[in-house]
Amino acid sequence: MAAEAILLRRSHGATALQAPVPLEAYRGDGGYEGLEKALSMEPGDVIEEVKASGLRGRGGAGFPAGVKWGFIPKETDQPKYLVCNADESEPGTFKDRLLMETDPHQLIEGCAICCYAVGAHICYIYIRGEYVRQAEILETAIREAYDAGVLGDNVLKSGFKLDMRVHRGAGAYICGEETGMLESLEGKRGQPRVKPPFPAIIGAFGAPTVINNVETLCNVPHVMTRGAQWFSDVGTDERNTGPKLYCISGHVERPGVYEFPIGVTLDELLEAAGGVLGGKALKAFIPGGASAALLGAEHSHLPMDFDSLAKVGSMLGSAAVVVMDETTCLVRAVQRLAKFFAHESCGQCTPCREGTNWSQLVLGRIERGEGRPEDPDLLLRMTANMSGTALCALADACVGPVRSLVQNFRPEIEEHLAAGRCPHPYRPVFEETA
Amino acid sequence: MPETEVAAAELPEEVAGAIDELRRHYPTAEALLLPALHFAQKHWGGWLPEEAILAVAAELDLAPAKVLGVVTFYDLFHQSPIGRHRVRVCTNLSCALRGGQEILESVKRHLGVGENEVSADGRCSVAEFECLGACEQAPMMMVDDEYHPRLTPQSAAEILEGLD
Numbered sequence: 001m002a003a004e005a006i007l008l009r010r011s012h013g014a015t016a017l018q019a020p021v022p023l024e025a026y027r028g029d030g031g032y033e034g035l036e037k038a039l040s041m042e043p044g045d046v047i048e049e050v051k052a053s054g055l056r057g058r059g060g061a062g063f064p065a066g067v068k069w070g071f072i073p074k075e076t077d078q079p080k081y082l083v084c085n086a087d088e089s090e091p092g093t094f095k096d097r098l099l100m101e102t103d104p105h106q107l108i109e110g111c112a113i114c115c116y117a118v119g120a121h122i123c124y125i126y127i128r129g130e131y132v133r134q135a136e137i138l139e140t141a142i143r144e145a146y147d148a149g150v151l152g153d154n155v156l157k158s159g160f161k162l163d164m165r166v167h168r169g170a171g172a173y174i175c176g177e178e179t180g181m182l183e184s185l186e187g188k189r190g191q192p193r194v195k196p197p198f199p200a201i202i203g204a205f206g207a208p209t210v211i212n213n214v215e216t217l218c219n220v221p222h223v224m225t226r227g228a229q230w231f232s233d234v235g236t237d238e239r240n241t242g243p244k245l246y247c248i249s250g251h252v253e254r255p256g257v258y259e260f261p262i263g264v265t266l267d268e269l270l271e272a273a274g275g276v277l278g279g280k281a282l283k284a285f286i287p288g289g290a291s292a293a294l295l296g297a298e299h300s301h302l303p304m305d306f307d308s309l310a311k312v313g314s315m316l317g318s319a320a321v322v323v324m325d326e327t328t329c330l331v332r333a334v335q336r337l338a339k340f341f342a343h344e345s346c347g348q349c350t351p352c353r354e355g356t357n358w359s360q361l362v363l364g365r366i367e368r369g370e371g372r373p374e375d376p377d378l379l380l381r382m383t384a385n386m387s388g389t390a391l392c393a394l395a396d397a398c399v400g401p402v403r404s405l406v407q408n409f410r411p412e413i414e415e416h417l418a419a420g421r422c423p424h425p426y427r428p429v430f431e432e433t434a
Numbered sequence: 435m436p437e438t439e440v441a442a443a444e445l446p447e448e449v450a451g452a453i454d455e456l457r458r459h460y461p462t463a464e465a466l467l468l469p470a471l472h473f474a475q476k477h478w479g480g481w482l483p484e485e486a487i488l489a490v491a492a493e494l495d496l497a498p499a500k501v502l503g504v505v506t507f508y509d510l511f512h513q514s515p516i517g518r519h520r521v522r523v524c525t526n527l528s529c530a531l532r533g534g535q536e537i538l539e540s541v542k543r544h545l546g547v548g549e550n551e552v553s554a555d556g557r558c559s560v561a562e563f564e565c566l567g568a569c570e571q572a573p574m575m576m577v578d579d580e581y582h583p584r585l586t587p588q589s590a591a592e593i594l595e596g597l598d
Contacts, residue, residue: 079461091526091565122459129472129510130522130566132579165459170468171509173564187467187494189507205461249528249569256570290527290565320569322528336527340564346507428533430586 006234006243007218008259011102018102020137023144026105032150034224038113039158044074046117050220052228054241059085059176059213060289060317062306065220069210071200072118078207080120083185084111085213086127086134087169087176091290091340092320095245096214098257100127100134103218104141108164110217112155113224115162118210122163126181129170138166173344177392178211180346191346192392215245236263240305244319250285251277251325251429262316263303269321270300277429280325284409288317290337291397293404294330313404329424330412334405335363341398352395355386359402366413369421376406376413445489449473453493463494467504470494471511480520481512509564517552517559519597521545522576525562528569533585537573538562540587544594557597 005011010021010029026032038046051066072080084107088096100107111123127135142164145151153161167185169175175184179193182204203209219242223231235241240262246269249255253274260269266285276282282297287304293314295302302308306316324333338360347353362379365371372378383403386395406413415423445453452473456466470493474486482505491498505511523538542560545553552559568574571583575590582593 088567089565092528092569093565094567094569097567128567129508130576163459168468168472169508170471170511172507184468185465186462187464187496187504189504205465247569249572250531255528255572286527322531322569324531328531333527333531336525336530340526343564426535428536429531430533430536 004243005259006222007099007106007215007245008102008257010106011098020101020141021103021105023105023141023148023150026103030225031105031221032109032156034221035109035112035116035150036156037224038116039156039160043117043119046113046224049228050117050223053223053231054228054235054238055216055219055223055231056239056241056306057213058215058219058244058318060090060291060315062316065212065216068200068212069114069118071198072120072208072210073201074119076208079122079205080118081204081207081209082111082115082118082120082123083178083181083204083209083211084123084125084217085176085178085181085211086125086131086138087173087181088131088214088318089128089173089176089344090318090320091337092249092286092322093247093289093318094249095247095257095319097131097134099214099218099245100131101137104138105145106218106221107138107214108141108145108150110220111164112151112162113220114210114212114217116155116160118208120210121161122165124165124167124185124204126167126169126175126185128175129168132168135166135168142166172346173340174346174392174394177394180392181211182209189346191348194391219243234261236261236303236305236308239307240303246304247318247320248273248323249321250323251280251328252323253277263305263308265303266300266321269304270323276323276325278325280327282323283326283328284324284330284333286320286322286401288315289320290322290340291315291393291400292317293400294334294408295404296408313407314400327424327427329367329422329426330405330409331363331367331416332422332424332426334401335360335367337401338363338398341394345394349390349392349395351386351389352398355382355395356398358382359398363402363405366416367422369416369419371413371417373417375417376410379403379406445474445493446477449477450493464496466494467496467501468508471501471505475511480516481514483513515552517557519558519577521558521560521594522563522566523560524564524566524568524572524574524576526565528565529572529574532572534573536587537575537585537590541575541590541594544591558594 055065056062174180175190180190184190199209232241244262342356345352383399491501525534
């Protein structure tokens with residue numbers, strides 16, 4: 001599959017650790033032309049262009065971005081807001097960090113186009129608290145944009161006014177959930193809200209609000225400059241359009257962020273990333289972040305798009321691929337994820353608060369060799385009671401890996417139960433990483 | 435917070451000034467709480483003593499209990515002193531697959547501390563941390579605000595030795 005760099009065209013290589021592209025270089029490379037074009041159009045036409053592109057949200061849920069923008073009421077006396085979700089906190093996911101630290105103006109331009117389209121005059125980029133340097137990079141780029149007249153009272157001399165702020169979180173995965181993020185932005189504990197009402201109607205500070213992920217917004221300038229048709233031609237079909245950033249980590253030779261049209265297979269991605277670490281065989285992989293169901297090596301040829309992965313019970317999610325080789329204990333791997341979700345549950349909803357912790361406890365005892373014969377079915381019953389029973393998707397996020405472990409890799413659990421110990425001793429890989 | 439008579443400290447001028455500068459960008463004072471706590475924590479040496487929490491509450495006209503509720507919710511706010519350097523080792527899945535747990539254990543052994551403890555010389559506090567968003571650099575840790583990628587127990591020890 002051809003892989004023209006679009007989102008990463010100014011980011012050199014699959015990993016970051018490079019100086020961010022300054023405004024002058026960004027403009028020299030065609031940057032802010034998408035914003036200029038948008039400002040020459042009616043806001044409603046910008047929304048229609050984004051709808052026509054088929055761009056779906058890159059934060060995990062895959063909701064069409066233009067449709068979301070279209071939900072913002074046009075006639076209202078209230079202010080409108082854009083909140084950019086830069087609270088990337090899902091294990092395996094680091095693409096937004098790369099976008100922000102290498103090419104911050106691409107994000108600022110996407111935010112500005114969105115604000116113009118929906119009539120928002122304030123944009124908050126809510127960034128996870130741990131991304132200290134990335135917040136500083138964004139703040140520097142935003143200052144550059146103000147100084148150049150790209151932001152402020154008269155955006156590119158169009159008369160459109162836009163204020164943009166970086167707002168730092170303080171270390172809570174749940175704030176990546178859109179209503180938890182709004183609560184946090186408002187200065188509260190980041191506990192998700194009951195929906196409806198949806199943020200498009202009652203969002204930040206009680207006003208209509210668009211919430212989009214960093215990668216989603218980074219796509220928007222390209223939709224504007226190259227057109228909806230070009231964008232929708234990239235991808236596997238009309239429901240899976242545009243370029244996509246795939247993070248790959250774990251047991252892989254060259255972990256990093258790789259750009260492909262949506263629908264790349266794991267085999268192709270692994271080839272780009274140098275294959276499984278140390279030439280070992282692939283045992284399992286997570287195709288879409290920590291909340292996606294684990295798949296076995298037999299699915300490595302599947303297109304990793306929204307629909308193909310859903311058909312096999314998993315999901316594209318944040319397209320964060322975690323690779324596990326033949327030596328990996330999958331019980332231990334999933335227990336680590338369940339521990340994460342237990343730690344990050346906000347505690348509002350009982351099925352999530354109790355279920356995430358119970359999951360990690362049961363998996364922990366299986367891993368220690370103290371599992372009970374009924375444990376696999378217990379895990380299935382627990383996850384059935386967690387699914388769809390909480391205010392937000394965190395409980396379901398835990399269900400993804402836990403249930404798939406039982407459904408797709410039950411023999412591995414049975415092996416633990418039969419042996420009374422873990423059959424896969426831990427093998428650190430320092431020799432490869434030294 | 436225990437029921438003790440703790441007077442609210444005056445917010446230092448630079449903290450109050452930074453909060454004031456933000457006011458025009460937010461429609462409510464409460465929205466300034468996270469930025470204010472970040473400013474205050476930096477001023478108070480990396481943690482939030484009671485007087486700092488009370489001072490922020492007073493500045494934003496919020497109930498201290500409300501501020502405390504927020505402080506306790508978020509991992510990056512601390513209610514007890516930390517070391518001069520904050521060491522956070524990621525042990526989540528991508529790092530775990532490449533030895534993150536062993537890095538944590540070796541760091542703790544090297545500094546002679548347990549989880550969330552401060553080393554005897556006050557230099558470092560160590561914490562196991564959930565995903566730090568640098569999975570391609572696994573196993574990794576953050577020391578203060580800096581990433582340290584692709585660690586081995588030896589390289590982690592060398593980094594710690596290089597701290598003041």
